[in-house]
Amino acid sequence: MRDDTDDFADDYDGPSKSQIKREMLALQDLGKQLVELPPEKLKQLPLDEKLYEAIRLAQRTTSREGRRRQVHYVGKLMRQADAETITSQLDIWLNGSREQTQELHRLETLRDRLLADDDALTKLLNEYPGADGQQLRTLIRAGRKEAQNNAALQPGQDPQRKHFRALFQALKTLDETSEQS
Structure with a gap:
């Protein structure tokens, strides 16, 4: 008798759950870095309005738990952002070109x-x-x-x-x- 569950495991070519989680955590870390930036530098980045406002709100939030949740939300919004461009610009600011x-x-x-x-x-x-x-x-x-x-x-x-x-x-x-x- 043949087991059909093995066929499904061999056919899937997408990223693993672990890989997806690593990517989301990386975006969340990038979001944390953005929250630490001054507003002048934020304006220079290619951020959509919703993400920019979420970052600004996280910067103004003083309660620890509220800030943590807001940073988490920023990380979620980072999924739609151009993370590669943002990362390269942060790298230039940090290390110089x-x-x-x-x-x-x-x-x-x-x-x-x-x-x-x-x-x-x-x-x-x-x-x-x-x-x-x-x-x-x-x-x-x-x-x-x-x-x-x-x-x-x-x-x-x-x-x-x-x-x-x-x-x-x-x-x-x-x-x-x-x-x-």
Whole structure:
């Protein structure tokens, strides 16, 4: 005798109950993150009016149980929202974009090269003719002196990084002004 229940189990290709529950909990967690955002950032997200109002209500709710229920409702409404777009925007706000990170690493490398090599400043001034060479030389000199002083510190003493940071900011400003031109 053949058991027909095995045929149904083999034919089902949809997600498991566990998978559905994981997805719903992920949407609920995303909803919790949205409730923690300030209203200015919420307005920048692609949220429909009903979801936006539910999030704002959750933000205004002070009772613990009421807030929990409202956050749960926000998670339920998240099923109709574009969660992928919202998640990517939150990730950019939290971590910055890859392009921004690469740009900051490029500027850090340039700063390190300027502190290590005098020829790097000449190359930089050729690349950015409008740059204030005197200010950069002063920052580089102060940064090198700061690095020497930091090398002589005893263990446990905090190193000074004022000129190190000032040079980075000058490079960042130089880069931003050249992009606008």
